[in-house]
Amino acid sequence: MTQLAPFYAMNNVIQDYAWGSTTSVNELFGIANPEGKPQAEIWMGAHPNGCSQIWVDGEWQSLATMIANAPDAMIGAATQATFGELPYLFKVLAADKALSIQVHPSKAQAETGFAKEEAAGLAASAANRNYKDPNHKPELVFALTPYLAMNGFRELPEMIALFEQVNVAEIEELVAALKQGSDAKALAAFFHAMLSLDGERKDGALAALMSYANAHADDKLCALLIDLETQYPGDIGLFAPLMLNVVMLAPGEAMFLDACTPHAYIKGTGLEIMANSDNVLRAGLTPKFMDVEELVACTRFESMPVGEILTQPLMEAGISHFPVPVNDFKISVYQGEHALRTDSAEILLAIDAPMTLRCGEAMLTVEKGHSAFVPAATGEFSVDSAGRFARAYN
Numbered sequence: 001m002t003q004l005a006p007f008y009a010m011n012n013v014i015q016d017y018a019w020g021s022t023t024s025v026n027e028l029f030g031i032a033n034p035e036g037k038p039q040a041e042i043w044m045g046a047h048p049n050g051c052s053q054i055w056v057d058g059e060w061q062s063l064a065t066m067i068a069n070a071p072d073a074m075i076g077a078a079t080q081a082t083f084g085e086l087p088y089l090f091k092v093l094a095a096d097k098a099l100s101i102q103v104h105p106s107k108a109q110a111e112t113g114f115a116k117e118e119a120a121g122l123a124a125s126a127a128n129r130n131y132k133d134p135n136h137k138p139e140l141v142f143a144l145t146p147y148l149a150m151n152g153f154r155e156l157p158e159m160i161a162l163f164e165q166v167n168v169a170e171i172e173e174l175v176a177a178l179k180q181g182s183d184a185k186a187l188a189a190f191f192h193a194m195l196s197l198d199g200e201r202k203d204g205a206l207a208a209l210m211s212y213a214n215a216h217a218d219d220k221l222c223a224l225l226i227d228l229e230t231q232y233p234g235d236i237g238l239f240a241p242l243m244l245n246v247v248m249l250a251p252g253e254a255m256f257l258d259a260c261t262p263h264a265y266i267k268g269t270g271l272e273i274m275a276n277s278d279n280v281l282r283a284g285l286t287p288k289f290m291d292v293e294e295l296v297a298c299t300r301f302e303s304m305p306v307g308e309i310l311t312q313p314l315m316e317a318g319i320s321h322f323p324v325p326v327n328d329f330k331i332s333v334y335q336g337e338h339a340l341r342t343d344s345a346e347i348l349l350a351i352d353a354p355m356t357l358r359c360g361e362a363m364l365t366v367e368k369g370h371s372a373f374v375p376a377a378t379g380e381f382s383v384d385s386a387g388r389f390a391r392a393y394n
């Protein structure tokens with residue numbers, strides 16, 4: 001086997017999903033977009049649906065292949081023993097339109113659900129397949145621009161007040177029952193009933209909701225409903241902003257998206273890091289398959305206080321570490337020059353300016369919006385940038 005280098009330049013896949021911004025990645029990073037396609041997500045990692053390449057001995061090689069050839073050196077023996085793969089996927093995500101409202105299962109739910117669908121012989125690509133793998137999918141998003149999203153259920157009194165204000169006749173009884181119960185059980189029943197509305201009752205409820213929104217278009221929440229309706233007309237997810245916390249992250253702020261917690265990205269560009277999984281249960285703002293029973297079974301019906309949405313970073317000189325309650329990934333954002341040491345495979349992304357990595361005689365400079373892969377075996381190295389760089393590791 002050839003000797004590993006201390007770090008490698010990466011060539012990353014850009015996904016052109018329809019909801020992606022056609023301008024943001026270009027504006028922030030100068031990555032050309034001659035065809036004017038959406039530049040929705042830049043994937044940095046070894047996921048089969050968009051594996052990065054790394055520059056090895058004068059040619060591009062698949063990162064997944066390089067890891068498979070030397071797992072202990074590339075991702076570290078401990079990570080190989082625990083995960084058997086690079087355990088995280090790191091992304092730049094640029095949303096111009098809302099992504100579906102979703103819940104990710106817990107690890108235990110994913111293991112059970114995956115085993116059940118495998119046993120039932122459901123094809124991996126089947127539209128009604130919920131579990132693509134047996135893994136959980138915790139996520140953390142770090143805002144590069146103002147970043148609008150939904151995360152967690154609102155406090156019940158606030159949610160009830162919003163529904164009473166909008167006062168939709170078709171769901172009056174459901175709101176009354178929620179108010180009567182005012183607990184997790186009542187919220188579960190309400191959420192289930194709302195997502196199950198259909199036919200004339202659903203159409204009538206949505207018409208009433210939108211007529212209220214249009215009459216109060218100067219209200220921020222109503223303006224959001226009007227905007228979402230242009231993207232997803234007739235979608236039951238238009239009620240989600242009344243149920244979920246709507247949050248605008250300022251650039252530099254981050255939040256964690258926990259298992260079993262409904263969330264959605266609405267608009268903005270950020271960095272996202274997640275466990276290596278594709279398990280998504282949808283809850284609206286989507287034309288795709290929705291399994292309401294499985295969704296409700298995987299949802300924790302607990303309110304998330306607004307004060308707990310943001311992830312508070314641990315600060316050191318020129319460093320913000322964003323703590324997460326999982327061991328699949330870590331993420332920190334640095335500014336300036338730093339001496340680092342690998343304990344796992346790392347992916348470094350230059351955010352504002354070029355960054356230069358050094359290790360002994362070796363040196364690598366990558367432009368902003370581009371990344372470098374650092375094998376677990378590298379040990380001590382340094383990074384210097386006139387701006388910020390992000391560090392993904394585990």
Ligand SMILES: [Zn+2]
Nearest residue numbers: 102104139257
């Ligand atoms: Zn998600």
